[in-house]
Amino acid sequence: MSETTTTPAVNDALGDVKVRSLLVPLSGMLLVLPNTAVAEVAEFKSPQPIADAPAWLLGMMLWRGRSIPLLAIEPLLGGSAGAGGVHARAVVCNTLNSNPVMPFIAVLAQGIPRLQELKPDMVETVEGGEGEELAVIAGRLRVAGREGVIPNLDVLERLLLQLGVRVG
Template identity: 35%
Template structure:
């Protein structure tokens, strides 16, 4: 086998590897490094949360991780049950020992995209939620860039 075919090329310095993550009615755009893993939908453990957007908890690699419904967090209706649903395990941005990870309920398999700054175009979006930082398009793909700091702050306020 040609050894040059087995080597992985490093990303260009001005390129960011990202994931387009499918939700009910939109996609989130997240840097690949913010997502620890995509796992199949599994049984949710109950939680004593006082907010409806925390769906429960899952055990992931020996850690109990809260599960967030991003749509409900943004005061939208919950997605219908979906056989393609999965969890995206998100690395906490605040390095908080109480919550190093959390999970987002997602509606399918994310798509890996390689982004250059020139590829992202801001758009005016009437349906931006309180936890969306920017509405953008990548070519023909509309997406929301979430405010992960704000999501994490909301989660930490509930535990």
């Protein structure tokens, strides 16, 4: 079970810092991405499946003439991937390493993401998580009463590369 703790030291260190973030609805939680990590919020289209892919790798989707991997975060956290419904979107993220083989990854959103400026007094850190989950999650927090996770894009990129996935 996760435990919520306020982090005065973090809030004091941040002072009046505001981080423009994209709040991405997942099944039962939010994915929190810094605005600078997001290339585009695209229309969801069923991806081309990849044989023997793990549950979190939904397949490859076409975006701007390129084939990029589409991920579901929920299976990485022990849940199941939601279905791409009417409001589903694909959030295309820039990877952080400038790797030409994996410059972008997309994450399935279960609804329409919204841009929000997060201030320290709006966010509480949440302790918890275990095992492999710790690697793919950079942090847990609570925003406006909803639990959220910040993905570790470096780890997600490495997992994809280990599976032999490449942007085409």
